[in-house]
Amino acid sequence: MRKGIFAVLAAGSLAACSMASDPGSSADQSRLATQGVTDALIARGPGNEWLTYGGGPNEQRFSPLDQINAENVGQLKLAWYADLDTARGQEATPLMHDGTLFVTTAWSMVKAYDATTGKLKWAYDPQVPRETLIRTCCDAVNRGVALYGDKAFVGTLDGRLVALDQKTGKVLWSKTVVPDQKSYTITGAPRIAKGLVLIGSGGAEYRARGYLAAYDPDTGARKWIFHTVPGNPADGFENAAMEKAAGTWAGDWWKLGGGGTVWDSITYDPQTGLVYFGTGNAEPWNPAAMDRGDGDSLYTGSIVAVDAATGQYRWHFQETPEDRWDFDSDAQITVADLTIGGKQRHVILHAPKNGFVYVLDARTGEFLSGKGYVPQNWTSGLDKNGRPVILAEARYEKTGKPFLGTPGAMGAHSWQPMSFSPKTGLLYIPTNYTSQAYLAEKDWEPSAIGFQVGLDAGSVAMPANKAVRAAFAKQYTGALVAWDPVKQEKRWSIPYPGPWNGGTLATAGNLVFQGTAKGGVRAYSADNGKQLWTFPAQTGVIAAPMTYSIDGTQYVAVLAGWGGVYDLVAGVLHDKSGPVRNVSRLLVFKLGGTAKLPPAPSLNQVVLDPPAFKGTAAQVARGSQLYGRYCSVCHGDAAVGGSLVPDLRRSGAIASPDAIRAIVIDGALKHNGMVSFASAIKPEGAEDIRQYIIKRANEDAELAKQGKAAKR
Template sequence: MRLRLLAATALLALTSCNNSKTASPPATSGVTDAMIADAAEGEWLSYGRDYAEQRFSTLKQVNDSNVGQMGLAWFADLDTARGQEATPLMHDGVLYISTAWSMVKAYDAKTGALKWAYDPQVAREKLVDVCCDAVNRGVALYGDKVYVATLDGRLVALDQKTGKVVWTKQTFPADSHMAITGAPRVVKGKILIGSAGAEYFTRGYLAAFDPQTGNELWKFYTVPGDPSKPQEGKHLDAAAKTWSGDFWKTGGGGTVWDSITYDPVTNLVYFGTANAEPWNPAHRNTNGAGDSLYTASIVAVNADTGEYAWHFQETPEDRWDFDSNQQITVADLMIGGQKQHVIMHAPKNGFFYVLDAKTGKFISGKPFVDGINWASGLDPVTGRPSVNPDAKYEVTGKPFLGSPGAVGAHSWTPMSFSPLTGLVYIPTNNTPQLYAPDPDWKPGTTGFQLGIDATLGNLPADKKVRDATAAALTGALVAFDPVAGKVKWKVPYPMPTNGGTLATAGNLVFQGTATGEFNAYSADAGKKLWSFGTQSGVLAAPMTYSIGGEQYVAVLAGWGGVWDVSGGSLVSPKITPNISRLLVFKLGAKGTLPAPPPSAKRVLDPPPSTGTPEQIALGTKLYSNSCSVCHGNAAVAGALNPDLRHSTALGNPKLWQDIVHDGLLKQNGMVAWKGQFTPEQIEAIRLFVVKRANEDKALGGN
């Protein structure tokens, strides 16, 4: 389970040449490369606004002296009740968004009138291959087209004016366990996208596609393939020496599910890679050592060819799911009295990295959160972490309570950088996690492939333990000085996984929260200046634009994502329902939202618990290591996926088998698990859930 809550080229050129094709000429009308590189002040043309991904706007009509006068200009309800994680784009008066299930919508950016909508009809059973909800983080604009990458791996080009499909291309095999949740990026006349799923038999890559045809132009693999066959480049020959055993049979991981940044100064594309697969190194490196390149790393490649330039591995031999897929930001900083062209990164592992943009040389790495215990620090010259021996749970054979946990000190929610204050604004999490080895683990056929035993992380039916755990799982907005390597100010939150940030020249930082607020703070001091109740948690990052001399601020609201699907509601009593909307604000607006629907109180009414101790023990382990990914810690689900304690099938063993074994509800995302579990094992899972439901009923739970 991703979220385990606290419990107490033969040549280098082969990289590109094997698949290299001639690209179409760059766009000369509509949205061009030059426009993205130097975005007009009032527009937002790329995921991070411009190539540098600073998420900083020079607009300042809305500022720290008048933001209190901002109100709701318009809103649009969305036709999907899943997590919303996209950053809207705005060009020529039109606002473009993607929603959950990879749908795309275009609105008049001033009035909110819907211009068109597109639904790629993603099969709902694809949800089993996605760790953290059916989300999509945004579209790309280029020429006269809108590009969206769908959950099931299609790259789709839509006409900007009508939303009609121009072409579609399947970017990975249709029967693959891969998925796509990230936003495509435009780089020198190419559309770049990777894939997600480093826990699902996947081999990571970043690929470039022709914007006019969808033809693949180059592909860069992030981990080696079958060692008995030639590798696709010298960089993989080098990486293969850091793996051993049959790692390639589970794919290796290292997916590029977010963080793609282009730097025109160096002509390099920087991207982050995910964890190695499985998490437990004992099941991917049979000789007991190896860094598992290029997982949990920043990699730089030539933007024209996809050839390897350099890499920096932030978490060697990652065993804690410390993905490096978080946003990579390019900037010029004054360091030691000299201007340096750098990239800045705040990955899951809790250290803030500053690297030379041209060479990848380590400049600095300082903690941006408290409580890091997996490493005592970073080597001041190389940046390599000094790993705590106790954190190597596969070596000690003992559980390790790690901080950060797999949710990360900073997850995908974008940070922003203000050149005016020199600060980076980071949504941070405090979510320790228990890691325990499973020496008997074998790869399955469905779901996560982790190599760990998540059973010990189940929270007991004990209110004191749950309350103490809830108090320990928090979040914050952190303003970090990348030159001094210190936190300048911090705003604490009662829950983790709060929204991404936006910085503006009006000395403002905007951020939504998991508890249903959209806030504005002074960028220099962190003083709260304005707030709006969103009725649902905000995960997405806001953006801003202007039309007719008026500045607007837009954000998607809609609770979901990793904290919800993995059972954060068990210890997060303030968790919000999913009410998915696009919200747009401006000065002087007086709009209001309709009253939220009343929440229905559910009563636990399970059948009697009849499982034997052996059945319950088996069901506990199977549920914890597989089912909890969607249905929650200790069988307590979040707001999106079914809570099995309330299932109508709980007292009907045959119906339970029809659903779990045979896939009766696959159209709802509940695929068949008959290749993974026997009927006896599935019955053990049912008996475990029955027991848990009775325990919570005795506690007065619901």
């Protein structure tokens, strides 16, 4: 019966794609390729080529290619690979046009490869200053380029939009597009809509006011901008939408910007002429920190729809009112045609961090249905209008108590793209099962540097207690969830030992591809979840795969390279999927490939051998607060580092007060991204942090000794 229902949907949804995937249409594709990447070519959706971040304007990440299928995927082998020159998280989706594979790496670098042989055609390095890391919440990542005409567009971590010649990589123009280069960054992939280049920014943990803007592809001139948070009322409002939103805020919200950044999800729908985009958390997270009141804080935690040509407001749907948990709505927004209640509906599908799957009318934003796809304790559910019923204990700033929220700020589903198959009617969601402790900081004040979230991270850091750690580890898992958005129910699920697994790709070959945090690339049967193929990638894979075809041969490509925010902040749980290393590579597969990876590098770990603790309890108490606010976002909860940034417990610098002062106060390692914190931390504060780290290192060294003794 399901096959019959979705036969109609597949015919409608894939009408534009069927010509592109028809081997007989290669001549037509070549003709279009000589004109560059056009709106018409993008609108056809993925076929032999993959022209935009989500595969097509609808962001379904579904390919009609089926040469690689459930029957023969076991023969999939490595065709070629390319080592990358950055050792950070790799999050980009490659694009393929006219035989060239375009990919971005960490630090916003761009590379173009021959898509059949892997030969490097050109490389571009925007020379992002490494000290940009201080205003980057989530690693030096980048999610990809946009292609239009003869240009490739990339947003850089330090806030530039750059146009490159597709053939040579030559810079054609470069514009700084963020309001300032102190609080804003860009990690997302640009999108194309009605001949315009769209991009937003990150920064909602700093002093950012969210926006989405559109630029002329030939000159970089800004054509329109839509702010997601109202500015200072004394300055007037840009439009009626901002004036309406101002009534949902209190206090002096604009002094910290308000948040609501559009750091990833942007979807253009040619059928409606609308651009849908997700917005980030309100800033600060703690509503009491800037007295922003009990209002909804529009348009944060929302999906917003604007006219693609003008940027004028059309509608919004707020998924997380008064967001105090960092439940961004920046996860990928997918457009599809579904049969609901016997009628075909043109809908938006969304699975944001907050743990619900939403189905909305794409033209009006009408709430059609919503259902939780993970356990959660911040709400008792959704009302008839799709508004969450928030539980009293989740408003931690009112209770004054710690709140162990499920899901946590990592989200039930973060930026890792999901996919939708019109053939099965299922969403394939990279799912995290995590929790986070929230505690409002008393008498919090903004600082000149670092996160501005209003939380007391030091007091709720992971203790040196085996039982507590074991309890947390048990609930920190992940899964690939196949979800029926019509019935709003789980069809099947694949459990993973830890969270933060890769994005997904669905194909007409009845396949779903996904990389894992443990270090593999897998293929599952799209209809029943049976694992059919796996490849050892030697590193965690968090990016999403894509697929393309050249001269009758289908390829599957994915960026491998462990990293991102989970590795930075998860502390003792960062390797929940198993010990991981960063080996940054582009992996490309085909049936019968013959390439081989070199042997995996060894996973070396410096022995935990700290200096003796000679500080005071008062120093540790002060140091834990300073560390929690300024250091934990990069060096990990409770001073337990991940694999990308130095684990300070093992650093030789903690043995020397002068060395720590030179780093923290004087900025001796600025060239590596560790800038001076002298504007927020006094020299005696640096010493407090040092004593806290030494104390923590000794605690964990003792736990390690106990563990070894227990094994004897």
